[in-house]
Amino acid sequence: MSLIYFEEKCTACGQCLDVCPFGVLSLEGDTLIIGEGCTLCGACVEACEFGALEVPEGAGEKVRPEIPPDGVWVFAEQRHGRLAPVGAELLGEARRLAADLRAPVAAVLLGHGVAGLAPELIAQGADTVYVVDHPRLAEFVEESYAVALAALAKEYQPEIILAGATYLGRAFIPRVATLLGTGLTADCTAFAIDADRRLLLQTRPAFGGNIMATIVTPYTFPQMATVRPRVMKAMAPDAGRSGQVIEARVEALEAAGRTHFVQTLSELTETAPLGEAEVIVAGGRGLKDGKHFALLQELAEALGGVVGATRGAVDAGWIPYSQQIGQTGKTVAPKLYIACGISGAAQHLVGIQSSDFIVAINTDPQAPIFEVADVGIVGDLFEVVPALIREIKSGR
Amino acid sequence: MNIIVCIKQVPETQEVRLDPVTHTLKREGVKSIINPFDLYALEEGLRVREARGGRVTVLTMGPPQAESALREALTYGADQAVLLSDKAFAGADTWATSLTLARGIAKLGGADLVFCGKQAIDGDTAQVGPEVATFLDIPYVSWARRLEFAADGLLRVERLLDHGYDLLEVDLPALITVVKEINEPRVPSFKAKLKAKSAPIPVYGAADLDLDPATVGLTGSYTQVVKVFPPPARGQRERLSGTPEEMAARLWQRMQAAVQR
Numbered sequence: 253m254s255l256i257y258f259e260e261k262c263t264a265c266g267q268c269l270d271v272c273p274f275g276v277l278s279l280e281g282d283t284l285i286i287g288e289g290c291t292l293c294g295a296c297v298e299a300c301e302f303g304a305l306e307v308p309e310g311a312g313e314k315v316r317p318e319i320p321p322d323g324v325w326v327f328a329e330q331r332h333g334r335l336a337p338v339g340a341e342l343l344g345e346a347r348r349l350a351a352d353l354r355a356p357v358a359a360v361l362l363g364h365g366v367a368g369l370a371p372e373l374i375a376q377g378a379d380t381v382y383v384v385d386h387p388r389l390a391e392f393v394e395e396s397y398a399v400a401l402a403a404l405a406k407e408y409q410p411e412i413i414l415a416g417a418t419y420l421g422r423a424f425i426p427r428v429a430t431l432l433g434t435g436l437t438a439d440c441t442a443f444a445i446d447a448d449r450r451l452l453l454q455t456r457p458a459f460g461g462n463i464m465a466t467i468v469t470p471y472t473f474p475q476m477a478t479v480r481p482r483v484m485k486a487m488a489p490d491a492g493r494s495g496q497v498i499e500a501r502v503e504a505l506e507a508a509g510r511t512h513f514v515q516t517l518s519e520l521t522e523t524a525p526l527g528e529a530e531v532i533v534a535g536g537r538g539l540k541d542g543k544h545f546a547l548l549q550e551l552a553e554a555l556g557g558v559v560g561a562t563r564g565a566v567d568a569g570w571i572p573y574s575q576q577i578g579q580t581g582k583t584v585a586p587k588l589y590i591a592c593g594i595s596g597a598a599q600h601l602v603g604i605q606s607s608d609f610i611v612a613i614n615t616d617p618q619a620p621i622f623e624v625a626d627v628g629i630v631g632d633l634f635e636v637v638p639a640l641i642r643e644i645k646s647g648r
Numbered sequence: 649m650n651i652i653v654c655i656k657q658v659p660e661t662q663e664v665r666l667d668p669v670t671h672t673l674k675r676e677g678v679k680s681i682i683n684p685f686d687l688y689a690l691e692e693g694l695r696v697r698e699a700r701g702g703r704v705t706v707l708t709m710g711p712p713q714a715e716s717a718l719r720e721a722l723t724y725g726a727d728q729a730v731l732l733s734d735k736a737f738a739g740a741d742t743w744a745t746s747l748t749l750a751r752g753i754a755k756l757g758g759a760d761l762v763f764c765g766k767q768a769i770d771g772d773t774a775q776v777g778p779e780v781a782t783f784l785d786i787p788y789v790s791w792a793r794r795l796e797f798a799a800d801g802l803l804r805v806e807r808l809l810d811h812g813y814d815l816l817e818v819d820l821p822a823l824i825t826v827v828k829e830i831n832e833p834r835v836p837s838f839k840a841k842l843k844a845k846s847a848p849i850p851v852y853g854a855a856d857l858d859l860d861p862a863t864v865g866l867t868g869s870y871t872q873v874v875k876v877f878p879p880p881a882r883g884q885r886e887r888l889s890g891t892p893e894e895m896a897a898r899l900w901q902r903m904q905a906a907v908q909r
Contacts, residue, residue, distance in 0.1 A: 254735060273659060289711035292739030292866050295876050331811055395787050419809045423790035426778035435743060435870030438773035459770055466875040510787035510819040517806060517813040525810045573829040579769055580684060580828045587907050609906035611899065627902050628887045629895050639896035
């Protein structure tokens, strides 16, 4: 299977050569040569103004099955009876998609002793709440969660399943998609419905956020996606909404699992997880010493946020890995990101690019962090941060 | 112990950037590297081999030039490397990739332990590990930061979740995806470097893996990319000057406006 090239349309302009992420295109005279390593990503097809390139139709003979009846499902993540905020965000988005599709919205609740959360999910937008209550779901284990959600989906047939792109969601949703024999798109940041084909258009960042891609699952159901927390908008909870609760039994949970939860080793309960935080104050090597994270903590507290760090600060042993942001740590998308003493290595920048507003405080005017910052301050963080804390506390 | 480490050759992502005006990719000779997370997976495989005995095989699916990533993996001390490569594999999404890798693992006689990095830095999906495990019908644990073999042969895994760290036990065979906290990858040895240069690397295609070409590559993929475009441009940038107090006052104004949006 290779790229389709219409030589008669090609003007040898070279646009496609520049856009190929893999550098496999070259020109020999006026003829395009497609080298080894083409992944059919389609970047060149987008770039070609002359229609000289096409990605072969992948699934020519595949026929789309009938639209399943059960509308848009949201996996309602909870832990020990507390719902993760991303569930309400996804229910808000599900309602918007369901309005276009004229379909119902359901929430799926997996856990043990969690049925009491159902009314909250109905208030957040669910028409139906499916509850699977089982001791094996009391703590998160990939296999049990996947078996339960896949069994429910087989029985009730949703058209779409959305789940939060949290560590938990990203750990088990791929197994669900594989068990159901359908496609999955990770870390989506926007959805739309293609009305003509009744397809879910799933947009996500790729290449560390440098490129956006819109992806469809055209021939199988359900269409599945994980969604970044804090991207979709929850609706205002409406306690007056009515909905039904269906308690489902999943036979497969009775068989002994192969993965067993032993215990929780440490909790990061004091602060919101980085992925959910609206405000993040992050520090890098410019802090010079781990004890100076206390200053960032003070600023974070004044703003109701949490503290994050660069790889450099983590490697120096100043702060645990759980707070590391960037390519080898977490990807974050807060409303406000304040980078203190962070030079802005590319590996760090890919983790913060989805932030709404970026502030950089650094002594080096050449630091790359200033290229992405909405507001940049060339200055000493040990002077600016205390001044900022005073300003915030002054109540102006 | 038969250990297989799945790796991926990726472009160094920070060099891949779409120009917001021309929609063309800005790239100064994109270099190919082993996905950084996979080096931690490889290191963990090597450590398990050193502690428990066995063999470490590195496996990848990719174009012929992915062989160089495998050769590099051999310099760290893997025993053998296998490349899954076929024109029919091109354009694979995570489903088709995982199916192909799972067949490759089966072709190698299966594994007691499969290691993957937590995700690849080009796609960032974190899907291939769990999907390979599902095709192999073995359990898996994502985001492992520590492994330990209990006396009864069970594998104990500490793993990172949103709330903190959990301890799990998993039956073998199993697949583990690792975070970078798990270890510090070694430096390639001179001896292994010499050996890697001439090591034979078998290449298997769809036919060798008994895979129907319709189930792999773009044809076998359930997802399709329909559009690629640059991310939205950021708003007006501002560089502040003045005393710390003046800058703090202006910054606080801008911050309040931004958060209220």
